[in-house]
Amino acid sequence: MHGAAGPWERAQAALGRRDLRQARAALETVLQQDPAHVPARVLLAGVHLGEQRLRDASAQLVLAARTLPDDAATACRVAQALMRVGESAATRDVLQHRSIAQCRDAVVLASLAHVHQSLGQHEQALALMDRARALGFDHPDLRYFRSIQLQFNGRLEEAREELEACLRLGPTYGRASLTLARLRKASPEANQLAYIADQLQRVAPGSEDHAAFEFARYKELEDLGRYDEAFAALSRGNALMYRRVQHDPARDTRQVEALIARCTRELLAPGGDGNDDGPQPIFVIGLPRSGTTVLDRILGNHSQIVSAGELGDFAHQLRWSADLPGRSLLDDALIERLPDLDLDDVGRRYLAQTRWRAGRHRYFVDKLPPNFLVAGLIARALPRAVLLHLHREPMDVCFSNYRALFGDAYGYSYDLQALAAHHRNYRRVMAHWHAVLPGRILDVDYRELVSQPDAVAARVFAFCTLPMEPGVTDLSRNAAPVATLSSAQVREGIHARGLSEWPRYQAQLEPLRRAL
Template sequence: MTLPTSGADAWQRAQAAIARRDMVAARGELESVLRADPAQVQARVLLAGVILAGDRLRDAATHLLHAARHLPDDAATVCRVAQALMRVGESLATRDCLRHPAVARCRDGSILATLAHVHQMLGEHPESLAMMDRARECGFDNADFRYFRSIQLQFNGRMQESEEELESCLRLGPTYGRASLTLARLRRQTPERNHLDTIRAQLAKVPRGTEDHAAFEFALYKELEDLGDFGAAWPALQRANAIMHARLKHEPIRETRLYDALIAACDADMLRPMDAVHEGPMPIFIVGLPRSGTTVLDRILGNHSQVVSAGELSDFAHQLRWAADRPGRSMLDESLVSRLGELDFAEIGRRYLVQTQWRAGGHRYYVDKLPANLQAAGLIAKALPQAKILHLSRDPMDVCFSNYRALFGDAYPYSYSLDTLAEHHRNYRRLVDHWHAAMPGRILDVDYQTLVADPEAMARKVFEFCDLAFEPDCVDLSRNAAPVATLSSPQVREGIHQRGLAEWKRYDAQLQPLLQALQAD
């Protein structure tokens, strides 16, 4: 960027202040740059980052929105602004950035690949794949890129191409554990067609204790289980979880303290819904534990003529944090919970709708299927009195085992130990019971076993709760060609089945401690 001499000096001093972690000085220097030239977009983006580091969200978002209104004809800068806007929850402005003319003209494969990730974060999966294909046409290529392109091919239902891309990724990246695990999950492995030799070869040389190491162990478990070798599969699953548990060091006491504070703060009086009527399409929230069947219900609803699936949105959490003026990665924390009584929930609901209603695409409802929104279900009900909330309930052993056999990265750190899984399930049940007691009739429980055993009966119940007429074809998941961006995306394209029931019993003896802990609740 070009700056007048005084501005250039301040820019250099700001860089030096950031390097020595003096954010107060950096903020002052960057504000000096902007006084000299308010149109300096890169200075605004950097200032927003400095403000976020000081735990202030609103000012950071204001600067980024200003930057988005004054974008230069430069795809790299547009990309940087879009990434920053996404981090502060400004989905609408992010989407506008991606439609800037500079993006259409861009021929830099690295920038296009980064913009594809932004589309993915927005849930725009066809657009993400198209952007990746543009990056490839520009000559951009590496193992990471092939892995993420394979994921987009999978999300868009192109399974054979996804498998081929994963195979090519593994040829480029010899210890790319996540690619190996994704490849194992794409289909059921057979004695004639599996990857066990490759996985074992990589396990012999992958760095110990890394996430790649854990991913290869999860892949080994999956393929051994497919082949019916449960005796060898279980130790691989234990090793995989032990690696991730050691890496993330989940603190169940801290989690329990958060749930205690949330339940105490959200009594019936506090959760009384706002006296507000919002216009336009309304969200249907699907909440629950991960791996509880949320994607199956999402696909059924997405088949309805008046509903579209918007994917797993982080917008409600972003608006909670905007209202509290506190950035953060988690849905809630104790600091945010302590401020719930001060927040303007009418404003939270309005802002959520501003950021998300575009996703409805002319439909009456759109589905926000983020399982973690369960933590905020009472707050959603308060802020959005017209919204529908559906809670997936699954057998405790089934859902805990399904969590234990999945690699979630750092998203659900409780899932890598049987002890912490049991403790988390205990907190989850306490919270669900509290929401029902404080808001009778506001949340519909959807039993997973009933959903897969008699999908039409459960669909009728769900549609009635959502004020939707029953449409018989909705339970035929093969009709739903929309992208699906969850861990179960290969499975839900097969249609509704009951294979996921009681799978834990293959490891009955090994899982007795979990069963006893859950029964003690």
């Protein structure tokens, strides 16, 4: 088909043997003969990743994106690969490929919807899911993810209906049961308790669905005021997840100590000047569930700011600079290489990957809470970026993490002692950034934010060198999609109901309080 069957077959055979060196040689031969052989470039990128060469992998995928055939399935595969290596701008371009508009393959459309979702393009993701469903594609996964997109886009009643349909199609889909519990308050007349009890007899023991049903049972029981039973279910769900994720608090503490040791005042001393006056990022950081979404929605109400969602681009550019593939924000190898990175280049590459999100706005919000770990590196790499740190009372924020189900994203959240250790590390890191970069990060207190939103907003916008605008704290004005655990709650407006919810479980949470 491409005039290079010999080396292409040799590449396939070498990959079957896990011989990366021979596979690389054969694939390079294919591309010498046919530079437009996109599958070979995608496979070669995978070989480079296997050899721990992120830069070479990224380069191959960017080249593949420039020579796409008129085939939506190939475009989808390239977009998925680009997203994994952090080439956000190229992913965005591939998703606009002409073949996608004519695509009639429902499976490909659903897969492309997930890429849009990963890129934070939730309206486009929902549109592709609708196209897939119109073509007859229907199963629990599509129903569940479509419900999530409906929720992100503010269509909450439709989201509830889709979750109910998902549960009818897939009775052991625990995540759907949990999401439904979060979208509506249980009552004695209308709740899922009998359904959940039945499904817990059928679900795969120890699975994430098993844990999700326990989290759902916790929420239903709490709504009914049955707090002792609720906490028992929550404890079971967290224990299931903690066994699954195999979190290591000691490793996290060692990494934080190494990070602080390497990120000295000298390393973070100002270097470049930001190079230009184009759109700049506002980073909203802190622990998950600390109020970052509320602040993000306030910022997004300003005429000169657009919210870009939770972006992984800064971490991707750190890894590109270190030439280290990986999925975590930080790891031992990356921390070790930090002093050798060209942080000015990290900043330039970050802007190249993200500025398209700003449109005509002066600022775009990058709201990824765990970026608190790299806040000092952000400040050094992006001298004109604004950093806003949400902090919330320790018991409040830790309990809010414990009652959430984050999948495998935040392993510390499933154990009370691990939560306390993580909170201690968080405080140490933030204290370090304030010590070596005084005045560079604005602390925003969650209790003040929800009790005095206008005053806090005025202080935040002054820090951003922007004028206060009327109505910015009216969250109902903000119709933009929101893709966080609190996506339904923030559409209700600012309220203080989340303050001090933990005392109803004071006895059960005493070990956490002591540890903190």
